Amino acid sequence: MADSEISTSLSRPSRRDILSAALLTVGGSSFNSSAAAAPLDDSETDATVLAWKTWRAAHRRTLALCRKQQRLESKLARTIGFPQAVLNAAELPSPMRVSSLRQFDELAADVPSLRTRRAEVAEALRAHQQRWDDADRAIGYTATRNAEAAASVDEDRLIATLFATDATSLCGLSAKLDALIAVGAEGAEGRQFPWPELRRIRRDVARIVQLPRYDTADFTA
Template sequence: MFVVSGGWTFGGNAQARATDGVPAPALDPAVAVWRDWNAAYEQAMWRCDRLQELEAAVAERVDALWTVVSIPGGEETIVCSKAALDRIVGERTDMAAIRAKAEAELDARQAHFEVVATEIGYFEGLRAEQAGFARVAALLEALSGTPAVSLSGVVGKLDAVLRNGADWEDRSAFPWPQIRSAREDLMRIGRQLTPHAFFPGG
């Protein structure tokens, strides 16, 4: 005898039956989508952690991507882009040499960053992370459009919403405690009805 993710038990004659002997529906399609979402989410989070490691490795070898511009009669200003340099210098002809030097420094720092980032694999990691979270978003949308046919399926939907949102926000703020409470209530009720059932996030 074995139990599938929807919480329904199958006997030796392969006839689906619930634990109370009432015929059970087929495997919940929402649980099946949740499984795909869960695998994609775990992989995306791993890729996110990996990207942070790559960022730290790049930071150890690359100076900050900015330069300091000394404005005649003014204070020194940190410039992070040529657009920012344009706003500071404007049409001032007396700052032509300062602009040229600042642009050269920005170009050199950017070029060095790109060389190091490529060697370390940062850009590849960034693309992988973006693709991973794009898949997570697509599966979350698919899950929201998949009707649940069991408490396990409903729990799976709440689990995906909870983890997808609360992992990036204040877990103690609305609506995460309320969603977490609803998920736990459904899991408790579900286990009373089908003790051997699988519940996502349980």
């Protein structure tokens, strides 16, 4: 049992951080090229639309794995509980839940008489962690979490490719707007400027294009 805090979730950069990194990598090349200066209304030959379709499939896979991982983690938390030990001692005002030996050591520094209980707490934490690990393997939580992380890396690579590709049609421009909104407008902040305005611009572009195969129902966000 490690002394560090137990962590059951991967630490990942926010989608907005990823988008910012992609845009910094791309720079302004898409708006300065001769191809972008003469857009064509031909989504079949626009590499941006093709890149968007590839990214969208990866985006949906990442979301599906994320939701599955969250469901499995909730199940583990509900049935097994996050690994911890309950410490009862006369020196404490009430029973305390300890999730790591580091937390116990910090507590024992203030209440030295608890130091004799360290081995007991360590064993309780180890046993609870083992129950968590056994249940984890049975339902595939860690495997799903790892698959989500790999899918996220793939999606990040694809969205960087998408924004690095010059749009040669209004469909391509709309595709970039769709990806921008999907990864940028998350949570409560997604209801604030500029995301609603960008959604209106995206609808305007789709309306101007008026291609029967480019239905707004296909938008990612």
